[in-house]
Amino acid sequence: METVMVVEVLGGHGRVRARHRIAASGGEVQCTVGRGARCDVVLDDPFVAAVHARIAVDAEGTVTVSDLESVNGVEIGGRRLHGVEQVRLADGVLRVGRTRLRVRTEREVIAPEQPDRGAPSWQARASEQRVLAAGVAVSVAVTVFEVWTSTAQPRELPTTLVAMLLVMLALAGVWIALWALASRVAFGESRWVRHAVIVFVVYAVLSVVALVAEIVNSALGLHVSSTVAAAVLVGVGASTALSSHLVNASPMRARIAVTIGVTIPAVIIAAILWTQTRNENRSPSHIADHDRILPPALLWRRGLPFDGFTAEFADLRARADARRAFVEREDPSPDEDDSE
Amino acid sequence: MLVLGAACVAHAQGRPPGAGPDVPDTGGEAEALRQAVPPAAAASTTARGILDRVRPAMIQIKGFFGTNTAEAFHGSGFAVARGGVFITNWHVVSDAVLYPEKYRLEYRAPTGATGRVTVRAIDVRHDLALVEAHGFAPASLSLRPDVAIKGERAYSVGFPLDVGLTITEGVSNGRVEDSFEPRVHYSGALNPGMSGGPGLDSSANVIGVNVAGYRASQLVAFLVPVEHAVALLARAEKSPLDARRARDEIASQLRAHSEALLTALGSKLPTQSHHGYELPAKLAPFVECRAAGDPAPDQPVHVERVTCDAKSSVYLGRNMYPGGLTFQHQVMRTYTLDAWRFANRMQEAKAPHGTFGPARQLAPFACKQNNVELNGFTANATVCLRAYRKLDGIYDLNVRVVSKNGLKQGFVSSLSLTGVAADRALAFARTYLDAMQWKP
Numbered sequence: 001m002e003t004v005m006v007v008e009v010l011g012g013h014g015r016v017r018a019r020h021r022i023a024a025s026g027g028e029v030q031c032t033v034g035r036g037a038r039c040d041v042v043l044d045d046p047f048v049a050a051v052h053a054r055i056a057v058d059a060e061g062t063v064t065v066s067d068l069e070s071v072n073g074v075e076i077g078g079r080r081l082h083g084v085e086q087v088r089l090a091d092g093v094l095r096v097g098r099t100r101l102r103v104r105t106e107r108e109v110i111a112p113e114q115p116d117r118g119a120p121s122w123q124a125r126a127s128e129q130r131v132l133a134a135g136v137a138v139s140v141a142v143t144v145f146e147v148w149t150s151t152a153q154p155r156e157l158p159t160t161l162v163a164m165l166l167v168m169l170a171l172a173g174v175w176i177a178l179w180a181l182a183s184r185v186a187f188g189e190s191r192w193v194r195h196a197v198i199v200f201v202v203y204a205v206l207s208v209v210a211l212v213a214e215i216v217n218s219a220l221g222l223h224v225s226s227t228v229a230a231a232v233l234v235g236v237g238a239s240t241a242l243s244s245h246l247v248n249a250s251p252m253r254a255r256i257a258v259t260i261g262v263t264i265p266a267v268i269i270a271a272i273l274w275t276q277t278r279n280e281n282r283s284p285s286h287i288a289d290h291d292r293i294l295p296p297a298l299l300w301r302r303g304l305p306f307d308g309f310t311a312e313f314a315d316l317r318a319r320a321d322a323r324r325a326f327v328e329r330e331d332p333s334p335d336e337d338d339s340e
Numbered sequence: 341m342l343v344l345g346a347a348c349v350a351h352a353q354g355r356p357p358g359a360g361p362d363v364p365d366t367g368g369e370a371e372a373l374r375q376a377v378p379p380a381a382a383a384s385t386t387a388r389g390i391l392d393r394v395r396p397a398m399i400q401i402k403g404f405f406g407t408n409t410a411e412a413f414h415g416s417g418f419a420v421a422r423g424g425v426f427i428t429n430w431h432v433v434s435d436a437v438l439y440p441e442k443y444r445l446e447y448r449a450p451t452g453a454t455g456r457v458t459v460r461a462i463d464v465r466h467d468l469a470l471v472e473a474h475g476f477a478p479a480s481l482s483l484r485p486d487v488a489i490k491g492e493r494a495y496s497v498g499f500p501l502d503v504g505l506t507i508t509e510g511v512s513n514g515r516v517e518d519s520f521e522p523r524v525h526y527s528g529a530l531n532p533g534m535s536g537g538p539g540l541d542s543s544a545n546v547i548g549v550n551v552a553g554y555r556a557s558q559l560v561a562f563l564v565p566v567e568h569a570v571a572l573l574a575r576a577e578k579s580p581l582d583a584r585r586a587r588d589e590i591a592s593q594l595r596a597h598s599e600a601l602l603t604a605l606g607s608k609l610p611t612q613s614h615h616g617y618e619l620p621a622k623l624a625p626f627v628e629c630r631a632a633g634d635p636a637p638d639q640p641v642h643v644e645r646v647t648c649d650a651k652s653s654v655y656l657g658r659n660m661y662p663g664g665l666t667f668q669h670q671v672m673r674t675y676t677l678d679a680w681r682f683a684n685r686m687q688e689a690k691a692p693h694g695t696f697g698p699a700r701q702l703a704p705f706a707c708k709q710n711n712v713e714l715n716g717f718t719a720n721a722t723v724c725l726r727a728y729r730k731l732d733g734i735y736d737l738n739v740r741v742v743s744k745n746g747l748k749q750g751f752v753s754s755l756s757l758t759g760v761a762a763d764r765a766l767a768f769a770r771t772y773l774d775a776m777q778w779k780p
Contacts, residue, residue, distance in 0.1 A: 149684045154640060154676065221711040284702035284726060287738065290709055291720045293686040295679035296745055303711030303718045303744075310770045312708050316725045317762040319706035320735060324727035327703050334699040 002029050002057045002106055007041050010093075010100040013188060013251070030056035032068075033096055047072050047097030055089075061107035063089040072097055128193055135200030142207040143168050172199050182249035191248050198244040206237040214292050219300040223290040231273045238265035281323075282331050386542055390495050391507045393544045394418070396478045399447040400499040401428055401457055401471065401536065403436055412443065416498035416537035416550070417471060420573055424477035425460070427549055427569045428536030430469045431655045433459050437469075437586045438657050438730075447473045450505050458580040464590050465597045465654055465663070466521065466568040467551050469536075470576045481538060484545035485567040487524060490514040493542045494526055496550055496561070498534025506534070510559060512547065520601060520626040520652040523562040524548040530561035539563035590656065591731040597663045598760035601652050602768055605665075609775040614644065614671040615749050618715075618777035626650060627665075641685045644671045653758065659698045662734070662759020667772070671751045679747040690742050690752045697736070703727045705738065716778035717745040723769050725762060737765035739772060 003024045011017040020041045022031045031040035036050035043052075049070040056064045064086045067074045073082040075095035081087055092103045147164050151157050176199055180190040210233055217224050243261025247254050280286045303309075327334075397419040405412040415432030419425065426447075436443040437459050445457035453476050461470040494512040499505060510528015526539055530550055539548035548563025581589070605623045612621035622629045629648040646669045653664030670689050674682045707724040720742045728734040739755040755772050757765055 149681055150688075152640065152685070223709055281704060282699065284699050284704055285696045287705050287707060287722065287724055287740075288709075289690070289722070291711075291742075293683045293690070293720070293742060293744065293750075295683050296718075296747060297679070299711070299718060299744055301711070303713045303720075305713055306774065309708075309710055309712040309721065310766075310773070312710070313723060313766045313769065316706055316708060316723065316766060317735070320703065320725040320727045320762070323706050324703035324729055327699075328729060331699075 002059060002061055004106060005029050005031075005055075005057050005063075006104040007031060007033070007055065008102040008104065009041070009043065010102055013186075015188070016102075028056060028058070030054060033101065034068075041101070043096065043099050045097040045099045048099065052096050055094075055101075055103055057103075057105050061105050063092070063103050063105065065089055065094055125193070128197060132193055132197045132200060135197060135204050138204035138208065139168070139172075139200045140165065142204065142211070146207075172196075172203075175199055179245045179249050182245075186249055186251050194248050195245060198241050198248075202237050202241040202244075206233060209233060215294065215298060217290070218292040218294050219298045221291075221299075221301050221303065225288065225290055227273070227276065227288070231269050235265055235269045238269070282327055282334065386493070387495060387507050387509050390540055390542070390544045391497065391505070394481065394497050394507075394538065394540065395450050395505060397481050398497060398499075398505060398537070399426060399449050399473055399476065400505075401426075401432055402446050402448060403433070403443050404446065405443060414499065414502060414533055415535040416533065417447070417473075418497075418536075418538045418546070419478050419480040420470075420483065420546075420569060421480050422477065424473045424475070425480075425573070425576070426457075426471050426473055427538075427572070428469050428471055429549065429551055429564075430462050430464050430467045432536045433457075433462075433469045433471060434655070434657050437462065437581060438583060440583050445471070447476060449473075449476055449478075459586075460578075460580060461572055461576040462581065462586060462589060462593075463568060463572045464593045464656060466564050466572075467655060468549060468564060468568055468572050470572050472580070481540075481544070481546050483566045483570055484541060484547050485565070485570055487512075487515050487547070487565055494528065494547065495540045495542070496526060496528055496530055496534060496537060496563075497540065498530075498537025498550055500531035500533040502533055508534075510561075512539075512541070515565070516562065518625045518628075520604070520624075520650055521654070522565050522568070523551070524565050526561045526563050527559050528561060529559060587731055591728075591734050594654070594656075594662055594731070594734050594759045595761050595764075597652070597654060598757070598764060601650065601663070601665060602760070602764055605650075605768075607771055609771060611775050611777065612646075613779065614646070614669065614751065615673055616778060616780040617671065617717075617743065617749075617751050618775070618779055619646075619669045619671075619751065619753060620648075620667060620772060620775045621646075622648065624650070626652070640674055640676050641682070642673045643689070645669070646671070656759070657701075660701055662728075662736070664756070664758050667753065667755040669751055669753045671749075673749045675748070677748075682746075682748060682750070686742060686750050686752065690740065701729055702736065703729050711744065712773070714741075714773060714776050714778070717743060719743050719745075719776070721773060723766070725765065728759070733761060734759055735762045735765055736760070737769055739769050741773065741776065743778075745778060 005022050007020045007022060008016045009018040020031070022029055022040060032051055032054050033039055033041045033043065034050050034052040035043060035045070035048050039051055049068070051068050052070045053068055053074050054066045058064065065074055065076060066084055066086050067081050069083055073080045076087050076089060089103060094101050143164055144161060147161050148157065151160050176192055176195045179195040180192040183189060183191040183195070210230070213229060239262040242265060243258040246257035246261050250257060399417045400414060401417050402411045402414045413435065415428055417426040417428035420427045433445060436445045446454055447457050448454045455473060455475040457471050457473055459469055459471050490513050492512045495507055495509055497505065497507045508529040510526055513525035513527055516523040516525045524539065524547060526548070534550045537550045538546045539550055541547050546566050548566050549569055551564050552562045609620045609623055611618040627648050627650045629646060631644060631646045633642065633644040648667050650665040653661040656662055672686060672689060677685070703726050705724040705726040707722055709720070709722040711718055712721045722740045724738040726736045737757040737760060741753045743750040757768060
């Protein structure tokens with residue numbers, strides 16, 4: 001014997017805008033839906049009749065919807081019904097006018113309570129803010145270090161520093177604001193702290209890793225191609241950032257968001273790298289530089305002995321000939337360039 | 341530098357408006373001058389006599405693109421042997437030799453006779469070519485292989501700017517001192533279009549072949565000593581030169597050129613000390629070095645730039661001047677910057693690296709970069725080699741050395757050696773690196 005049903009009026013993103021609890025009267029549970037004040041569930045929807053439909057639950061818990069001769073009818077499971085016609089409701093969702101309603105009964109199977117192992121919400125927020133603070137601090141520190149390193153005239157340092165920091169913060173601010181806007185559209189909440197964390201943490205990690213990699217590369221005299229290393233690094237950073245932003249700013253499933261977030265940067269960077277490599281392999285003026293000059297204290301490995309280095313010249317001629325054969329085959333008549 | 345090669349070949353648009361095909365030998369102006377300045381009068385009489393003797397042996401050589409009747413370039417030539425054999429400059433005929441399917445050559449004699457021109461022999465090093473004018477065989481001019489002495493009266497004849505046969509009068513300043521390529525310094529006007537014409541003494545003997553003038557200077561011009569024309573004449577072949585054989589010939593001449601250059605430089609390079617670094621300096625009398633820097637005292641980094649040039653490059657074709665040797669050192673010092681920031685300045689100083697050249701002619705560089713222990717210090721060295729696409733066995737060498745031992749001082753040095761055999765180039769790279777030394 002059913003004693004109660006709940007009719008929920010749904011808004012955007014499936015959110016419940018209003019909830020009506022209907023108790024049994026006279027042995028059955030039922031209610032009317034419409035714009036009129038006499039209805040049990042009053043909707044503010046111009047496409048709904050004064051008394052639009054009736055919803056009832058019988059003793060077995062079956063929900064039945066009747067259209068009360070409305071103009072627009074009732075939409076259930078993609079079908080629209082008109083006139084007095086009774087239809088059983090399967091998943092509990094129906095549409096009246098442009099409003100979606102969900103009907104819940106006593107027989108609804110309720111998922112078990114999930115144990116909350118996470119930190120209390122204030123604590124979660126606080127830890128997110130701590131990560132943000134750390135990310136911002138490292139990003140600012142890296143920028144300050146870069147500016148300090150590269151400013152030619154030390155007395156210009158303060159102005160350059162202020163300008164660079166303002167530019168960095170302004171760009172980050174615009175970027176975060178755009179994603180926060182996307183989050184608000186998708187979920188109704190801005191999540192700006194989350195987006196700020198993504199931007200600053202990715203930037204901080206990327207800068208630190210790049211700097212360390214560059215120092216190690218030169219200190220050990222590895223001469224790893226910086227073009228490829230930089231592309232990989234930027235690719236990983238951009239993919240992480242974009243995926244995280246998308247997960248937090250779009251209702252799509254996480255797997256799809258990550259796929260998109262990884263694919264877009266990967267395709268763009270691969271295209272740039274391909275074009276660049278292709279041009280370099282054909283240009284007679286390109287000389288790659290895989291070394292960064294560091295203070296002598298950071299030179300951790302001695303250089304090659306003179307004879308060892310000059311012995312390495314042996315294959316240069318063969319390699320130059322191979323490059324000649326390559327361009328003669330792949331690029332027999334390039335445009336006459338106007339260099340010189 | 342030298343207005344060599346294509347610059348000397350006047351293009352059609354360079355022709356002054358209203359210039360007729362023929363310019364009279366002496367005009368009213370000269371007549372007036374003759375009265376005002378008596379010594380010039382005697383000279384001009386000589387000039388007239390020389391021009392009368394030289395005129396029959398002169399031709400104007402014109403190049404045409406495709407089937408066009410409008411010319412693409414032009415220069416001068418003069419008869420040196422019987423049977424219509426003429427001397428001109430390599431840079432006058434280079435396009436036609438390298439791209440015979442695109443260009444054709446014709447001559448036009450002062451008599452108005454015209455006909456086909458074929459190239460018989462070339463000397464790229466000395467910018468000479470031996471050509472045959474079909475159907476035109478005047479008496480040849482007499483050649484005087486000993487170099488005219490300084491101060492001797494000299495004349496130059498040619499077709500400048502397409503305004504007709506012209507003679508200019510000047511003074512021979514003898515052989516140019518401190519020049520790798522032998523040149524006679526002619527202090528007289530030499531203009532585009534006169535390339536390939538004769539330089540003469542006052543008895544109308546040929547002392548040289550017009551080759552180049554400094555565009556920005558007044559009356560500083562050069563002649564190729566006539567002994568090279570004699571040598572070219574001796575090895576001229578009967579058959580015309582085809583493009584394939586010409587390229588082989590060019591390659592072997594370039595190899596000989598760079599071999600001579602590097603032999604002249606020797607295996608032990610002289611150095612100069614720059615704040616503790618011994619670096620290659622003026623390698624030979626013909627190498628021109630210049631040093632400069634920013635004189636402002638409050639710069640955080642003091643930079644001295646030394647640039648040396650052997651001025652040995654030869655004109656090969658459009659945008660191509662192989663055979664040269666240049667190097668540059670940027671020596672840097674700081675009193676105010678720490679080691680990290682100074683290292684970053686060094687990094688920036690080496691950044692604009694790379695040498696340019698036409699992609700049609702040159703293949704990409706193959707490089708070797710490593711840290712290497714030089715005499716007393718560690719440096720990062722990059723040694724690169726690129727092949728010429730159309731010339732077998734000819735390469736460009738590019739070396740860059742950056743010192744890595746200094747907290748407060750360092751240098752970036754780069755060397756470029758062009759149009760050279762690979763093993764010779766790499767041996768010189770070794771010599772160059774070996775000359776560097778840290779002697780605090």
